[in-house]
Amino acid sequence: MIWSNFILVLLTSSLLWLFALLLYKKEFLKRLFIILGTACIGAFIAFLWVKLERPPLRTLGETRLWYAFFLPAIGMITYLRWRFNWMLFYSLGLSLLFLGINYMHPENFSKTLMPALQSPWFVPHVVVYIFAYAFLAASSLVAVRGLYQHYYKTLDKKVMLMADNLVYLGFAFLSLGLLFGALWAKEAWGHYWTWDPKETWALITWLGYLIYIHRRYHMPTVFKSSLWILALAFVILLVCWFGVNYLPSAQFSVHTYSQAP
Amino acid sequence: MSIKKPIWQQPWGYAESFIISFGILSIGYGLEWMLPKTPSTLIFPINLILGSCFFILLILSHFLFRKTKTHAFLSSIPLTISLVSVLSILVIIMGILPQIPSPQNGLVQKLGLNQMTGSYPFLMINLLLLIVLGLVSLKKTFPFKLKNWGFVCSHWGLWIVIFAGGLGSGDLRRLKMDVFENKMEWRSYDDQNRFYEMPLAIKLKDFKIDEFNPKLAVVENESGELYEAQKPSMIMIEKGLACDLQSWKVEIEEFYVNSGRAGDRYYKLSDFGAAPAAKVQVVSSQNDTLRGWISCGSFNRPHESLKLDDNFSLVMTVPEPKRFSSDVTFITPDGKKRDEVLEVNKPVSVNGWKIYQLSYDDKMGRYSDKSILEVVRDPWQPYVYLGIFMMMIGAIYMFWKGREKINTDVS
Numbered sequence: 001m002i003w004s005n006f007i008l009v010l011l012t013s014s015l016l017w018l019f020a021l022l023l024y025k026k027e028f029l030k031r032l033f034i035i036l037g038t039a040c041i042g043a044f045i046a047f048l049w050v051k052l053e054r055p056p057l058r059t060l061g062e063t064r065l066w067y068a069f070f071l072p073a074i075g076m077i078t079y080l081r082w083r084f085n086w087m088l089f090y091s092l093g094l095s096l097l098f099l100g101i102n103y104m105h106p107e108n109f110s111k112t113l114m115p116a117l118q119s120p121w122f123v124p125h126v127v128v129y130i131f132a133y134a135f136l137a138a139s140s141l142v143a144v145r146g147l148y149q150h151y152y153k154t155l156d157k158k159v160m161l162m163a164d165n166l167v168y169l170g171f172a173f174l175s176l177g178l179l180f181g182a183l184w185a186k187e188a189w190g191h192y193w194t195w196d197p198k199e200t201w202a203l204i205t206w207l208g209y210l211i212y213i214h215r216r217y218h219m220p221t222v223f224k225s226s227l228w229i230l231a232l233a234f235v236i237l238l239v240c241w242f243g244v245n246y247l248p249s250a251q252f253s254v255h256t257y258s259q260a261p
Numbered sequence: 262m263s264i265k266k267p268i269w270q271q272p273w274g275y276a277e278s279f280i281i282s283f284g285i286l287s288i289g290y291g292l293e294w295m296l297p298k299t300p301s302t303l304i305f306p307i308n309l310i311l312g313s314c315f316f317i318l319l320i321l322s323h324f325l326f327r328k329t330k331t332h333a334f335l336s337s338i339p340l341t342i343s344l345v346s347v348l349s350i351l352v353i354i355m356g357i358l359p360q361i362p363s364p365q366n367g368l369v370q371k372l373g374l375n376q377m378t379g380s381y382p383f384l385m386i387n388l389l390l391l392i393v394l395g396l397v398s399l400k401k402t403f404p405f406k407l408k409n410w411g412f413v414c415s416h417w418g419l420w421i422v423i424f425a426g427g428l429g430s431g432d433l434r435r436l437k438m439d440v441f442e443n444k445m446e447w448r449s450y451d452d453q454n455r456f457y458e459m460p461l462a463i464k465l466k467d468f469k470i471d472e473f474n475p476k477l478a479v480v481e482n483e484s485g486e487l488y489e490a491q492k493p494s495m496i497m498i499e500k501g502l503a504c505d506l507q508s509w510k511v512e513i514e515e516f517y518v519n520s521g522r523a524g525d526r527y528y529k530l531s532d533f534g535a536a537p538a539a540k541v542q543v544v545s546s547q548n549d550t551l552r553g554w555i556s557c558g559s560f561n562r563p564h565e566s567l568k569l570d571d572n573f574s575l576v577m578t579v580p581e582p583k584r585f586s587s588d589v590t591f592i593t594p595d596g597k598k599r600d601e602v603l604e605v606n607k608p609v610s611v612n613g614w615k616i617y618q619l620s621y622d623d624k625m626g627r628y629s630d631k632s633i634l635e636v637v638r639d640p641w642q643p644y645v646y647l648g649i650f651m652m653m654i655g656a657i658y659m660f661w662k663g664r665e666k667i668n669t670d671v672s
């Protein structure tokens with residue numbers, strides 16, 4: 001029903017972005033097509049929001065949709081600032097990957113939202129996290145590129161500066177996500193932090209990037225180790241995003257998005 | 262600077278930091294192994310006294326030893342990184358192993374890996390981090406430079422959060438209260454069902470609950486389990502709904518939120534215990550048509566399903582709550598009365614206690630006359646909030662500023 005329109009979105013965005021790739025030398029058209037493709041996903045999210053009568057932020061599939069929306073948006077922002085074409089198209093590819101996964105695994109889209117999640121904290125908490133993950137994912141791409149350059153040719157200093165900036169932005173969002181979460185939990189359940197597996201993994205991610213920031217501040221001229229820290233931090237990020245539900249500790253997590261019938 | 266410095270020669274760097282951090286971790290595990298496990302938490306006033314002593318000692322040692330090499334090491338980034346790495350390892354273990362008490366007595370239990378936050382290694386690493394973070398923050402605060410304000414907010418903020426959150430955890434009281442409609446209640450109970458008298462009484466005037474409509478689902482006759490060959494496996498019932506569910510076409514011909522069975526059909530009814538029911542028409546893939554009533558029942562009415570074939574039945578699920586709230590009156594010892602509505606995510610503060618809507622009698626569903634409340638007292642909360650807000654300012658500063666351009670040329 002609702003989800004059957006999704007294939008249209010997937011096809012439209014893919015096509016628009018394909019045009020953008022083909023016309024990548026034509027600045028104006030490239031930007032236009034990318035923005036239109038992103039807007040399609042945004043429109044679908046809005047449509048879902050209206051149809052479900054709640055913010056579509058509950059199931060993994062729904063959050064993947066936001067991810068697919070913010071990745072190109074952030075790719076575009078970084079492009080405008082740094083002019084890296086590869087960064088732009090990689091973010092589009094990643095976004096299509098997420099849309100593809102969603103197409104293969106349509107999920108149960110019920111309208112119900114449990115009362116504990118009907119809170120004004122809910123949307124900022126999740127949206128801020130999604131921003132953070134998108135920035136940090138982008139920073140890790142830069143790290144991989146940096147490592148490649150480090151081993152095969154000379155490292156471009158601009159790449160390092162860009163990695164740092166993306167981490168600073170992503171880390172700021174991640175901190176806000178954790179802090180919003182703590183405030184919300186305190187207001188809603190009476191405790192800031194319950195060491196729920198999802199929270200625990202978000203903290204590990206935060207600590208990983210904390211190490212990177214301090215290492216960079218301390219040793220601004222040593223690149224290799226920092227780049228490896230950044231690449232490793234991304235692995236943790238992926239565990240946090242996808243893997244938590246499969247860990248033995250996840251049995252009673254309030255953050256696993258499945259429900260008994 | 263490519264000549265390697267021999268280890269343990271000043272100034273200490275990464276090698277020394279990691280050795281020290283892991284050394285402390287080992288000592289922590291030694292203690293955990295040998296000492297008996299006493300789940301002791303500091304409570305008022307001991308936590309306040311110890312906390313103040315710690316803080317004063319920290320400030321004194323900062324100003325007395327600020328020129329020494331030990332101070333430089335203790336407030337250095339290498340030590341920070343090694344401690345945060347060790348902490349990450351502990352938290353990763355915590356993120357993998359379920360954190361629940363266990364009657365077994367294997368290696369995991371002996372080392373406290375299943376109750377990490379109360380274990381010696383975890384507490385010792387955190388204490389050391391608190392010292393390091395405190396010394397760095399003091400170093401950067403005195404003398405104060407305006408350009409450091411972002412640093413001051415993030416580091417002091419985190420320090421306050423760990424300090425106040427850690428010390429205050431023993432003073433946190435989280436109790437539950439069961440209140441019944443038109444009855445007065447002043448007792449609360451804890452996890453072990455011990456009762457306490459509260460400095461306030463609560464009278465429940467009315468408990469209200471809104472529900473979502475129930476959903477259609479197909480279950481396997483033999484096991485009673487939800488059949489999920491295709492998604493969505495559950496579809497919310499609405500008047501006039503027509504949908505595909507698994508390999509059947511289902512149409513809702515009649516639907517009542519409150520009803521009761523009389524003879525061969527259900528009628529709209531508003532009795533105590535009246536349950537949702539629907540008349541459905543089902544067409545199978547072989548084009549056989551079936552008609553019948555389904556109901557999820559209630560605490561005093563049976564549920565009814567429709568047998569589709571030998572293997573499957575169509576059922577109505579028990580409705581999920583959309584919103585529930587309690588109309589209550591609080592009565593404090595000074596005789597003051599106050600009317601409030603308690604709802605999930607909307608707690609109310611009375612006399613230093615925060616009162617949360619937690620749950621209700623879920624067997625009775627919307628006919629519950631019992632409301633379960635959570636009452637929380639946390640005198641340290643304002644300080645933790647201060648720390649959290651400082652960290653937020655620090656984060657926004659980071660976002661705004663980004664990484665400042667630094668001179669990365671190797672000189």
Ligand code: HEM
Nearest residue numbers: 214217336337338341390393394397412415416419655656
């Ligand atoms: C685990 C607790 C932490 C410790 C022990 C710690 C320690 C340190 C140390 C030793 C420095 C070097 C200061 C100097 O010598 O000038 C530093 C700098 C820095 N830290 Fe932390 N830090 C911690 C947490 C954080 C957090 C939570 C943030 C971010 C929100 C952060 C962001 C920074 C930044 C941005 C700098 C560079 C300061 C500047 O630009 O002047 N740190 N930290």
